[in-house]
Each structure stands twice: as C-alpha cells, then as structure tokens.
Amino acid sequence: MIHQIQAFNAGRDPERLKIKYSKMRSNAFVFMRGSCHLFYGQLPDESIFKSAPLTWVCGDLHLENFGSYKGDNRLAYFDVNDFDESVLAPASWDLLRMLTSIWVGAESLSLSRSEAATLCKVFLESYCDSLAHGKAYWVERDTSQGLIGQLLDELRSRERGDFLDSRTQTKGKKRLILIDGKKALEPSKKQRASVEDFLAVFAKTQTNPDFYEVRDVARRIAGTGSLGVERYVILVKGKGGNDGNYLLDLKQSLPSSLVPYLSTKQPKWETHAHRGVAIQRRFQAVSMAFLHPVHLDNGPYVLRDLQPSEDRISLDHACQSIDALKQSIQTMGKIVAWSQLRSSGREGSAISDELISFGQHTDWCEQLLAASEACAQQVEEDSNTFNAAFDDGAFRQ
Known part of the structure; x- marks a missing residue:
C-alpha cells in the first residue's frame, strides 16, 4: 500500500505534496480523501457493485465534496463540486464512497457509531426516494433550509x-x-x-x-x-x-484513478x-x-x-444538532439522485426509467450499508499503516 501511494503521487510538486502527506497523517477521514485510488482497488466483491445501473459518477463522492458556488448566472447553488475522478460507472460506486465517508468521518465529526449509522440510512432513504420520483431538482438559496440555507445566504451577501x-x-x-x-x-x-x-x-x-x-x-x-x-x-x-x-x-x-x-x-x-x-x-x-x-x-x-474551501457546511456534531445534520445529509442524498437523473441516457448511462426502478426496489440497500462498514474498517487500517510509515520517514520529500 505504501508503494502504491508513493507511485500514484510521483512527479507532483514536492512542496505541495509534502502538505498533502502531512494532512493525510492528521486523521482517517483526511487519509480517505487523499487516497481515492486505493479505495476502488479494494471494492467489495458484491453483486450491487456490478449490477447497479450505469450512471455518471463523481468518483470521489464524500462529505467534503459538496459545497456552494456561484453559477454562470451569478446565483448561488449547493451541489457536488469536484469532478477530477468522474467517469461512467455503476451508481452504487458513488453511494458506497459517500456512506464510507460518513463512517470514517464519524470520530472527527463528534458522531457516535449509532449516529453515523442513522445518517447513512438517512442518506440512502433520501437518495432512493428522490430517484423513485424521477424528477431532477436543484438546491439554491430560495429552496434551501437549515445549514445549507445559511451557507447560501452568506455567499449571496458576501461582498x-x-x-x-x-x-x-x-x-x-x-x-x-x-x-x-x-x-x-x-x-x-x-x-x-x-x-x-x-x-x-x-x-x-x-x-x-x-x-x-x-x-x-x-x-x-x-x-x-x-x-x-x-x-x-x-x-x-x-x-x-x-x-x-x-x-x-x-x-x-x-x-x-477509477479507470483501472x-x-x-x-x-x-x-x-x-x-x-x-x-x-x-x-x-x-x-x-x-x-x-x-x-x-x-x-x-x-x-x-x-475560484471556489473557496470555506464554502462548505460544518457537519461537526459538537457545533450542530443531529437534526440539522440529518437535514443536510438528506439534501445530499437528493442531490446525488437528481444528478444521476439529470445526466441519464447520455453516452451509455442508464435511462431514467431504469434509475427510477433502482430507487423503487431497495432490497440492495442493506447489502450496500454492510459493505460501507467493511470499507470504513479497511480505510481505518490503511490509515494506521500510512501513519506508521509517515512517522518512520517514508514520505519525506
């Protein structure tokens, strides 16, 4: 694994790469964000990761890859905002990485295991319900609430x-x-x-x-x-x-990094x-x-x-109520479903009818939830291995 990380990052700007490795050492969630290439190489051998409808995916979907931005019409929106890893892949791939990020981020967000499990279920239920309805909407200032509404209000009023x-x-x-x-x-x-x-x-x-x-x-x-x-x-x-x-x-x-x-x-x-x-x-x-x-x-x-990194909501339970977090995670589930519906039927992606059926027949959800827990455990183990190697000087530039 250490050699994989070194090989993947070979040739990058040494000054900023040093910052990356130092950040990855801080906690398992940041490690996960910095090692997307490892995640899909360890994809569980479950049918849902092969049989789910093909969609356009972010590829690196996690809690920190949702944020606000000014659109080309100069209005403020909240959406997925990183597409470096985006490809055509089974819909379940984005869902798995998002759920795993909730499990892995639980400690740094002051969440208990039971609260993380609740948020995972909220995300999936919201995703399935929005997909089953078959219509794509969006999140803007006048239609948003809670933490996301506050963020968009701040962006709109920012001088x-x-x-x-x-x-x-x-x-x-x-x-x-x-x-x-x-x-x-x-x-x-x-x-x-x-x-x-x-x-x-x-x-x-x-x-x-x-x-x-x-x-x-x-x-x-x-x-x-x-x-x-x-x-x-x-x-x-x-x-x-x-x-x-x-x-x-x-x-x-x-x-x-998903291509292989x-x-x-x-x-x-x-x-x-x-x-x-x-x-x-x-x-x-x-x-x-x-x-x-x-x-x-x-x-x-x-x-x-330029999209400031500050234009994201704080999901730290020490600062936010669990109800506020549920509302935000629910919105994220909707956004993913709407994005898949909006991009359906394009160059190989499933048509809306297939996605609607996927959202209606949710027998795969338990399998996905169990897989996300296993993936989170793997990320934690990999993070510990990385930390030990980092402390031994393996990532000195």
Whole structure:
C-alpha cells in the first residue's frame, strides 16, 4: 500500500505534496480523501457493485465534496463540486464512497457509531426516494433550509471587496495575491509566464477579453487528493477597479484513478479536462462560473471561478444538532439522485426509467450499508499503516 501511494503521487510538486502527506497523517477521514485510488482497488466483491445501473459518477463522492458556488448566472447553488475522478460507472460506486465517508468521518465529526449509522440510512432513504420520483431538482438559496440555507445566504451577501481582501494584499495601488503558505505559494517565473501567455490567448476567444487581463498569479493550495497537481489562482482585471477584480482557479487534469477498475467502456474524450467539465455540466443544474476545459503547454487544465474551501457546511456534531445534520445529509442524498437523473441516457448511462426502478426496489440497500462498514474498517487500517510509515520517514520529500 505504501508503494502504491508513493507511485500514484510521483512527479507532483514536492512542496505541495509534502502538505498533502502531512494532512493525510492528521486523521482517517483526511487519509480517505487523499487516497481515492486505493479505495476502488479494494471494492467489495458484491453483486450491487456490478449490477447497479450505469450512471455518471463523481468518483470521489464524500462529505467534503459538496459545497456552494456561484453559477454562470451569478446565483448561488449547493451541489457536488469536484469532478477530477468522474467517469461512467455503476451508481452504487458513488453511494458506497459517500456512506464510507460518513463512517470514517464519524470520530472527527463528534458522531457516535449509532449516529453515523442513522445518517447513512438517512442518506440512502433520501437518495432512493428522490430517484423513485424521477424528477431532477436543484438546491439554491430560495429552496434551501437549515445549514445549507445559511451557507447560501452568506455567499449571496458576501461582498466581493471583502472576499478579495481576504485573499489578496494591496501594494501601492496594485492588488496582489496574498502568498501565505496556506492558500497560495509563489510561482516560478516560468510558471507565471506560462499562465499569463495562456490567458492572453484564451481571452481572445471570449466576448470580453479585457476581463481576463492578468494582474497576478500564484500556485494554489486547496483540497487533499489533488495536492501536488499543478494548480494556480489567477487574479484578473474582471469588471475593473480593485474591487471589480476576480479570482480564477486553473487546475491540471489527470486520468481518473477509477479507470483501472472499470469494465465499462468510456467515451473517447478530447482530454481529461473535457471529461471532467462535460460530466460536471451534466451533473449540475447550473454550471459553475467560467467553467472551461483548456490546454497549457504541459497538458489539459480546467479553468473556473475560484471556489473557496470555506464554502462548505460544518457537519461537526459538537457545533450542530443531529437534526440539522440529518437535514443536510438528506439534501445530499437528493442531490446525488437528481444528478444521476439529470445526466441519464447520455453516452451509455442508464435511462431514467431504469434509475427510477433502482430507487423503487431497495432490497440492495442493506447489502450496500454492510459493505460501507467493511470499507470504513479497511480505510481505518490503511490509515494506521500510512501513519506508521509517515512517522518512520517514508514520505519525506
């Protein structure tokens, strides 16, 4: 297992990879987030993981991969928001990883085993019920409640200037990205020039080229699984004036780590960035702002509006009631069902009638719940093995 982790992360930016390994050492939930490639290699040999309808899946569905964002219509939404691992796979794959994340995250979220079991059942029941109804909806500010409603209200009321001030600093009359070693690192001259040259060419293809005039570039630190992959935060002119600036995210796209374990034929995508963006557009009712598959000199990237890692709900039971957590998990179950319905019948995915039947006939749920407990135990064991190796210096850069 240790060699698998080292091989999977080979070639990544050493500075950010060091941060990734350190984060993975913190607890089993973060370890799970950083080792998606291990998870599917240990998929239980149960019929539900082969016979479930084929759907477009996130691939890395877990509690932290739901969040809020501004859509390309500039309204705020809550949805699945990470598609690095997305592929065509049995619907049960996303469900298993999500349920496993609840079990594994229980301790860090101050949940008892019985409370985690309850949340797993709430998620599955909500998913099945929404799938059985056969109609895809979405979560926005006016239709959301509880913790998610509060998050979307905060995003709607957030002033652009305040957000920019939290991620940038002003030197003279110039606004520059804040290099703090936590969210951003200094790029090399070559990296800066590469990003600037790319965006200058990209801008010419857009309706308002001046919007994409580069003001500053930094290497971005965000997420867990993708840490070490080439990623930048770009400050652009936007609507003009310091408070009219925008922050964009530019992230390298790599092959999905699920591919070695798939027997399903995948579409022939132009690049991995095109794969991720296409599936994201199918999943979400409204796409994230500035979402584009693009190409830099060293391969495919995804360009999009910068999505702060803070734009997620807190599921810590020490801070939230169990009823509030149930309501949030229930919404997540609905979102997954709606996403599968919305993307049904596309390039090999099951049609809605097949998905509706899957949601109506729920005899597979107990099998899935039992499998998720077993997977959680495996993640815990792998996390302990990783921790021991980390402490022995196996992951020193």
